[in-house]
Amino acid sequence: MGPAVDDEHAAGRRWSGEIDIVGVHRNRVRVVGEYRETTRPMPASVLEELRTFRIPAPLTTSALTASKPEPYILLFARAGFDPALVEAANTDDSISLITADDLVATLTADASTGRDEPERHTVRRV
Numbered sequence: 100m101g102p103a104v105d106d107e108h109a110a111g112r113r114w115s116g117e118i119d120i121v122g123v124h125r126n127r128v129r130v131v132g133e134y135r136e137t138t139r140p141m142p143a144s145v146l147e148e149l150r151t152f153r154i155p156a157p158l159t160t161s162a163l164t165a166s167k168p169e170p171y172i173l174l175f176a177r178a179g180f181d182p183a184l185v186e187a188a189n190t191d192d193s194i195s196l197i198t199a200d201d202l203v204a205t206l207t208a209d210a211s212t213g214r215d216e217p218e219r220h221t222v223r224r225v
Contacts, residue, residue, distance in 0.1 A: 118153050120173060128158070128165050132173035141176035143183035146194065173197060 120132030131154055135141045149172060158165055170193075174180070177199045180188075188194040 118149070119175075122170075123163060126163055128154070128163050128170045130171045130173060132175065134175040136177050138178050140179045140181045141174060141184060142181045143187060145174065146172065146184060146187055169193060171195070175199075175202075 118131050119134045120130065121128060122130030131149060133141075133145055133149060133153075135145065150169070154165065154170065172194045174184070174188075174194065175197045179198055180196050185196065188196045
């Protein structure tokens, strides 16, 4: 998002925003996620944007409620993560950081088992 949109958010005039992944169960938002396909590590501001604007937005305009205390947050990034974001994930169990290499490793492991369906995996935390 550009500075103009950020100013609108800060002023409280805009509460919408795109969320790449939303997992809902029984009208409760359980999981949200963001994916970035950039050559730079994902900045910590992405987490702040999710928590401040993007997670609350659908809750104010729909019958959905958030999990308590908040939904799990999955962050996917091709180029890794800013050190501040890694620190936030290391101190908050509701945040998972997933790189493209993590996804490829999981898919490769599934292919080597000869299974048609992937196994369930625990995401490796960075």
